[in-house]
Amino acid sequence: MNTLFSPDVYLDAIKTHGYVVIPNALINELVESLMTDCHRINPHFSLAGIGRLNDLKIDKTIRKDKTYWFDGSSQAQLTYQALMESIKTTFNRQFFMGLFDYECHYAKYTNGDFYKKHLDAFKGRSNRVFTTVLYLNTPEQGGELVIYKPKSNHIEIIIKPTAGTLVMFESERFAHEVLPAINERYSIAGWFRKNASISGVIDPPR
Ligand code: OGA
Ligand code: MN
Numbered sequence: 001m002n003t004l005f006s007p008d009v010y011l012d013a014i015k016t017h018g019y020v021v022i023p024n025a026l027i028n029e030l031v032e033s034l035m036t037d038c039h040r041i042n043p044h045f046s047l048a049g050i051g052r053l054n055d056l057k058i059d060k061t062i063r064k065d066k067t068y069w070f071d072g073s074s075q076a077q078l079t080y081q082a083l084m085e086s087i088k089t090t091f092n093r094q095f096f097m098g099l100f101d102y103e104c105h106y107a108k109y110t111n112g113d114f115y116k117k118h119l120d121a122f123k124g125r126s127n128r129v130f131t132t133v134l135y136l137n138t139p140e141q142g143g144e145l146v147i148y149k150p151k152s153n154h155i156e157i158i159i160k161p162t163a164g165t166l167v168m169f170e171s172e173r174f175a176h177e178v179l180p181a182i183n184e185r186y187s188i189a190g191w192f193r194k195n196a197s198i199s200g201v202i203d204p205p206r
Helices: 007-017 028-040 075-095
Strands: 019-022 066-069 099-109 115-118 128-135 145-148 155-159 166-170 176-178 185-194
Touching (some): 007 019, 007 166, 019 155, 028 075, 028 099, 028 185, 075 185, 099 128
Antiparallel strands (some): 019 166, 099 185, 115 176, 128 166, 128 185, 145 176
16 A cells, blocks of 8 residues: 555644644655656646635735646546545545545645635535645655644644645634745645535536
């Protein structure tokens, strides 16, 4: 397998704290091929929006990163998605969560790019249950991820992006922000979702 960690590592932490930080979560080879994939699709990164589908707005005062949604166009993407599917299965077995989907995008922050404090999901509105962030490179400075204590302005933890580190947290509980990048910063942000279908229409991705 491509992971270096077993479910015990993250299940306990998530049960106790609602989040987990796993250094060296993937083998270097996979992290490197994901990074290579980023360089391949580099011209196709586009300014990230806020909200979903018709709500999608681009507001450079809130976030300035550029993203590229996975489209299965490389073996690296397929391998990463398969890995996340296996974590999804573990979550479902352990917590009976009914997660049905995983969606993710590459994100690129260059000097000065940030993402202000936000929640990835709002109770009753979104179907995002768990957020995942995998770092693909190790910027020398900047781009720290700040996770806040639930419903608070107090900081829970500051994470320095490091290639191969995987962060997972409950999307509805933890507001978080990306401090301004200095060096280029590449990551994969993803979400495990539960079905929030209304009258039989399954919530569309993005
Ligand atoms: C996001 C996000 C955190 C990070 O894309 O929603 O919060 O560290 N990313 O890249
Ligand atoms: Mn976020």
